[in-house]
Amino acid sequence: MKTIYNFSAGPAVLPKSVLEKAQSELVNYENSGMSVMELSHRSSLFDKIIQDAEALLRELMTIPDNYKVLFLQGGASLQFTMVPLNLAQHKKALYVNTGSWSKKAISEAQKLDSVTVEVIASSEDQNFTYIPEIHKEDIPQDAAYVHITTNNTIEGTTIYDLPDTGDVPLVADMSSNILSVNYNVADFGLIYAGAQKNIGPAGLTVVIVREDLIGQSDILSAMLDYEIQAKNGSMYNTPPTFSIYMAKLVFEWIKEQGGVSQMEKQNKAKAALLYDEIDTSQLFSSPVNKKDRSINNIPFVTGDDALDKKFNQEALAAGFENLKGHRSVGGMRASLYNAFPEAGVEALVALMKTFEAENKGAK
Numbered sequence: 001m002k003t004i005y006n007f008s009a010g011p012a013v014l015p016k017s018v019l020e021k022a023q024s025e026l027v028n029y030e031n032s033g034m035s036v037m038e039l040s041h042r043s044s045l046f047d048k049i050i051q052d053a054e055a056l057l058r059e060l061m062t063i064p065d066n067y068k069v070l071f072l073q074g075g076a077s078l079q080f081t082m083v084p085l086n087l088a089q090h091k092k093a094l095y096v097n098t099g100s101w102s103k104k105a106i107s108e109a110q111k112l113d114s115v116t117v118e119v120i121a122s123s124e125d126q127n128f129t130y131i132p133e134i135h136k137e138d139i140p141q142d143a144a145y146v147h148i149t150t151n152n153t154i155e156g157t158t159i160y161d162l163p164d165t166g167d168v169p170l171v172a173d174m175s176s177n178i179l180s181v182n183y184n185v186a187d188f189g190l191i192y193a194g195a196q197k198n199i200g201p202a203g204l205t206v207v208i209v210r211e212d213l214i215g216q217s218d219i220l221s222a223m224l225d226y227e228i229q230a231k232n233g234s235m236y237n238t239p240p241t242f243s244i245y246m247a248k249l250v251f252e253w254i255k256e257q258g259g260v261s262q263m264e265k266q267n268k269a270k271a272a273l274l275y276d277e278i279d280t281s282q283l284f285s286s287p288v289n290k291k292d293r294s295i296n297n298i299p300f301v302t303g304d305d306a307l308d309k310k311f312n313q314e315a316l317a318a319g320f321e322n323l324k325g326h327r328s329v330g331g332m333r334a335s336l337y338n339a340f341p342e343a344g345v346e347a348l349v350a351l352m353k354t355f356e357a358e359n360k361g362a363k
C-alpha cells in the first residue's frame with residue numbers, strides 16, 4: 001500500500017490502528033459469527049458497544065451527569081433544524097455568523113416560523129477571515145440560546161474566547177474541533193458534531209445536551225425530538241450501528257494516547273510547524289487574522305491562482321491527498337485532525353520549501 005497523507009476536511013483520516021482493529025473484527029465480532037454490521041441493535045453485544053461508546057465519551061470530555069449524550073443521524077446539518085425546533089420555539093435564537101456553516105445554521109433556523117432569529121455578530125464583511133467580538137449587551141437574557149461555530153472548517157478560524165452569555169445557554173457546532181481541543185462541557189447548553197472528522201466515519205452525529213433544555217416543545221416528528229431520542233437511548237429507530245462501533249474504537253484510541261489534552265498538545269505542535277512555514281515563507285501566506293487561526297483547518301495561498309494550481313498538482317502527485325482549498329476560499333487547506341500524523345506536516349513543509357525555491361520570482 002502506498003503512503004499518502006490525507007488532508008481531507010471530512011470524512012477525514014482515521015487512526016490506522018483503529019482501522020486495523022475494525023478489520024480484524026469485521027467478519028466475526030467477539031466470536032459471535034457475525035459482523036458488527038449484522039448485529040441487531042437490540043442485542044446485548046451492540047448494547048455494550050453503545051454503552052461503552054457513551055461512557056468513553058463522557059470520560060474523555062468530562063461530561064457532567066446532567067447532560068444527555070445522543071448518537072443521532074442526519075449530520076451536523078440536521079442539528080441546524082433540531083436545535084431551534086427543540087430549544088427556541090416561540091423564543092428568540094441568537095447566532096454568531098463566522099462562516100459558511102454558521103450561515104447555513106442561521107438560514108435553517110430562519111425557516112421555522114415559530115423561531116425569531118437574530119444575528120448578534122458577524123465577520124461576513126471580511127470574508128469570515130476573523131472572529132467578531134461578541135458583546136454581552138447584545139444578548140437579551142430571555143433568548144433561548146446563543147449559537148456559535150467553535151471552529152470554522154472552511155475559513156480556518158476558531159473562537160478561542162467563549163462569549164459571556166450570562167444565563168443564556170451557549171450552543172456550539174463543534175463538528176471540526178470536538179475532542180481535538182479541551183472544552184468545559186458545563187460552559188455549554190448543547191454541543192453537536194458530525195462524526196466524520198475527529199470521531200469516526202460519516203453517518204453519526206453526536207449531541208451533548210443539558211437535560212433541562214429538552215422536553216420543552218411539541219415536536220411533530222419523533223425523530224427530531226431530543227426528549228424521545230434521549231428516553232430511547234438513541235435507539236428510537238435503528239441507529240448507525242457500525243459508525244457508533246467505529247466511534248467507540250476512536251474514543252479508546254484517544255484515551256490510549258493520553259486523552260483530549262494530549263490531542264490538543266499534539267494538534268498545536270502540528271499546526272505550529274505549518275504556521276511557522278507560512279509565516280517565514282515569501283510565497284505562501286494565510287488569509288486569516290493571526291489571533292483567530294484554527295489549529296485544525298489551515299488554509300493558505302500563494303496569492304496567484306496559477307501557482308496555487310501548480311502547487312496542488314505537485315502535492316497530489318507527491319501523495320498529498322485532499323489539500324486543495326474549499327471552492328469558496330481557493331488555494332490550499334490542510335486539515336490536521338487528531339489522527340493526522342506530524343510526519344505528514346513535516347513532509348508538507350518540505351514540499352512547500354522546495355516549491356518556493358523552484359518558483360522564486362514566478363509570482
Ligand SMILES: Cc1ncc(COP(=O)(O)O)c(C=O)c1O
Binds near residue numbers: 101149153
Ligand atoms: C463546522 C461544520 N458544521 C457543519 C458541517 C456539516 O456537517 P454534516 O455534513 O455532518 O451535515 C460541517 C461539515 O464539514 C462542518 O465543518
